[in-house]
Amino acid sequence: MTTDRVPACCGTDDTATGLSRRSLLVLTSGAVAGAAVVGLPGVAHAAPVIYNPFAGYPISSGWQDHRDHGSLGGIDFKMPVGTSLPACGAGTVTNIPDNGTGGHTVTIAHADGYKSQYLHLSAFLLANGTAVGSGAIVGRSGGAAGAPGSGSSTGPHCHWHMINPSGVRINPLDYVAQHPPGTGGLPKTTTETTGEPGPVFYTRMQNWLRITNGYTGPVNGVPGVNTYAALQRAMRGYGYTGPVNGVMGVNSWRAVQTLAADYGYTGPLNGVMGPNSWRGFARFINLDQWD
Template sequence: MCDNHHDETAPAAGISRRDLIRRAAVLGLAVGGGTLLATGTAHAFDYYHPFTGYRLSGTWQDHLNRGSSGGLDFAMAVGTALPAAGAGTITNIPENGTGGHTVTITHAGGYRTQYMHLSAFSHANGAQVARGQSVGLSGGQPGAPGSGSSTGPHVHWHLITPGGVRVDPTGYTGGGGGGSLPKTSTAQDGVPGTVFWQRAQKWLSIESGYTGPVDGRPGAGTYSALQRNMRDHFGYTGPIDGAPGPNTWAALQRLGARHGYTGPIDGVMGPNSWRAVARFLNEDRWD
């Protein structure tokens, strides 16, 4: 197995992809394989691919070949938390025919993402969820309640446009795995840079409600999500104010202690602290 890492560099100058998508939404252009259908109105097109760490067990074409309207299947153990691809409003559909237990997330602009073959729902109808917040648990065990026509544990994912057309969601998120983040070289040099913070933002978007861009430029939104995660898992008791101090960093060192950090929990981040956190961020699930 290759030890694959990349040097961290500053973001390229010019228009970011996020800005390009927003501008294209106003003009009704196609970006990243997904047609932005708005004309004169910019929709909050802030979606990401929550399943990049799982094996694609059924492609869009596989679904079409067997008469389905399309979808993507990702193999995972029953009971895996399913993060929302974007912020929105929950609608649960129990025993939705062949799809079994289905959760629908209605996003800004009328777009909807759906997850099928769930073993459990996480919220009541009408609940508001943030991007990355769990909306249910995966299922798919044949014959189990909510599995529908599934032949093995997995989740089925697709996007529905405002016009009611089912489409491949990866065209609206920059691709299904082709845009995976590189590993951070902080694990070697102990110096956090752009890729380190991109991976941190990806982690926090999945676990702690971060909804900003994955641009490697940490600000109040990134740090607030970090503080929420530290509060929930690593004993942080300070304010969620987006202004990290020694108590935030001490909690992050406690995370690092689970990944090889053996120094003091003193809230002073040095190369060894950063290396340990980077080893955590380099796990494939944050790609």
């Protein structure tokens, strides 16, 4: 299957009545199990799309501060122990326990030989080799002095640096500034306010999945089997362990709610998408890097 379509009647305007959960279940229940999925998770473009997932946290030690103290470079973001650490870009995860002074370290291998590393973790969450989309939670922050996994850290924080294809550490904030993730090409969805998904929402969702999880179908706001298969791949980082077949069920939607919980959703993780679930998901879909 090379197309990604659902019946034309199912498209609605984001400012009008959106797709209900019942409509979504009708759409997905008619999908063909085992349909071919084109593309691989984590495969991106020559310059990987990277964003700053820690913009809301203060910098306790900057790039030059590290260099001045003999470090190869990094940015320290002050945050409480146990804070969720989102992937700054799509890639494949490798965990390095007790990585010298860096303590527990998670590496995300991006496209074209780039890597990102988070240091001083208190917990790993994913198995080695897990392919993740941008924003997937890959670990928990640590850094408390003397705690397991803290390495040489003297206080709670997350250290972030990137490594270029030549193996040299680079400043991730410089990289983001030089390769801005947002293009301004797509409008924001009103689902964040209305709780009702429609074509603008699904167009942005398809563009996110195109950037991060191997979706190669049309970016047309009409989700089908290939769109939902890519969504299921993206949800691997949020606890989904079922088949990648483009048929969204309770477990698939429960993982979507888990993602939404990182963006303001506070309801039950029951796999039943309602307005509040959609609002949380839409806050993620409206991030600038999916424009």
